[in-house]
Amino acid sequence: MPELRIDPIAGRKVLIAEDRAGRPNDFESAGASSCPFCAGHEQRTPRSLLEISDGQGGWQVRVIPNLYPAVSLDCDKISNDSSFQASGSQPAYGTHEVIVESPRHIQDITELSTEELAQVLLVYRDRLQHWSEEKSIQHATVFKNVGRVAGASLEHIHSQLVALPFVPEVIANEIRGAKQFYERKGTCIFCRLLQEELEQGERLVGEEGPFVAFCAYAGRQPFETWVLPKQHASHFKQLTDDEAHSLASLLQQVVCRLQTQLKPLSYNLILHTAPFGDQTPDSYHWHLEIIPRTAQLAGFEWGAGVHINSLLPERAAKLLREAIA
């Protein structure tokens, strides 16, 4: 059973999940023939929690429990955060799902049709809606690891969802900053940022209907790109079917541009959405962060928490705009 531990000094939360060490790694094996996510191999994974039909008797998207979960619902949720003694650890409550994005053995979202990727985004929305109704869960992170250096252990196209009984640190920090800005200025900091990025244009990567993509002003890695809805929305579960199509198209455009600059491209795509019971819907704004993994984190990043980025975000955006998408 996975365990949640809290560093006694810095308060940092860590999930200890020993079963994960045993998970398969198909970057070392034969590819499609042994892939548990390919059509025809469904018996190698747990039963689907949700399946979207391909209209021809098969599935197009499957949601399954992660066989090697970092958190589990099969344990009591304990809220004692205080001690650093071994007895102060607690079971790692939560849920860890895999979203298999295609029955085909493909690796990146540029190999899906825009319609297929829109369907994947709608599955994100539906799973977030599902977990938002579970009182013991406060937040869910949806993310993709593409490529081995981005932490992927299976190459078959998939995303993951980890739902937790607490708001994780990265989201809590954003919410704090956004709330402070809202209290001072009476407006959403993301809406303001968006407006400036659109006006200035020097970090702009692309637009598609109600969505915009730009290189992050304080990007941690070269080519770090954020995708936001232009209209204020705190929860990804507010996404409409039409919006899903525009968002899919913009994401494919951004990844395609990244592929021309970085070969091979490895990246993480991370959905930042408000906590389910969020009381500050006016100050927080959901967004996607695409973080290409070009540089290894080194001792300075671990020891100081300060990233070193060797490419000016304005230059990165220009390179992406000039890339043929």
Place this chain on the structure above:
Amino acid sequence: MPELRIDPIAGRKVLIAEDRAGRPNDFESAGASSCPFCAGHEQRTPRSLLEISDGQGGWQVRVIPNLYPAVSLDCDKISNDSSFQASGSQPAYGTHEVIVESPRHIQDITELSTEELAQVLLVYRDRLQHWSEEKSIQHATVFKNVGRVAGASLEHIHSQLVALPFVPEVIANEIRGAKQFYERKGTCIFCRLLQEELEQGERLVGEEGPFVAFCAYAGRQPFETWVLPKQHASHFKQLTDDEAHSLASLLQQVVCRLQTQLKPLSYNLILHTAPFGDQTPDSYHWHLEIIPRTAQLAGFEWGAGVHINSLLPERAAKLLREAIA
């Protein structure tokens, strides 16, 4: 000139240093013959800031300015942290030094004599003492990247020192937690932790005179190991010559044990020491963190700030104790 940018939402600091993209990478080249850190190649690096003689006309340890610095003293220090407009960025003030630990083309501290490593630690102490006298500098991080996946670009044994005009986030978080504990309990949290680790023993890796090594209770990566002085000390610059010898011996023992479990071993070694003008010398306790790099950080770590560790720290410590050192 490198630039300091602050993420407008989360407040995260990032150093944008484009020159670093051009730094040499000898993991791709010929090794010693082209290595700028080897004896005889001194003209390929800037003039030494400090040299420890080998007693035979040569040097044993050299401190040089980093040719590809993430921060620079050749700029004004500006303290405006508020805006997220491009005009809100500021020059990245500070200093970035390299400590070349041997004239020989070796890679890890287990290839130094204990006497040689003790001398390296005393150089850390002396450089920290030096920068503590500079009023514009608040903190310095000393770290080592060993192996390519730990972020090393040159394999020749070396450390780095980055001194900054602010206390970096990781240290600020530790100081906050330690101060809160001190206010509640009247004692240093590290001293208390140390006492428990010595009593319980299940995470203990080794001891050497006044120093102890144990696997971190909430380690972020398998085999994360901390080394602390048993007697309370907030600043590494308090290290005595005798202590340097014991510390060197313990560090070599720990790395040797790690080498038996992880082949090849890549790791970061990071010195956490109190800010120079620290007003809380009773609550903070310097320590070294050794973080083997076995798993890539994935989307969940980037998106949630919560690490997943696939090895129980108690099991890691047992494996290290059983390893022949």
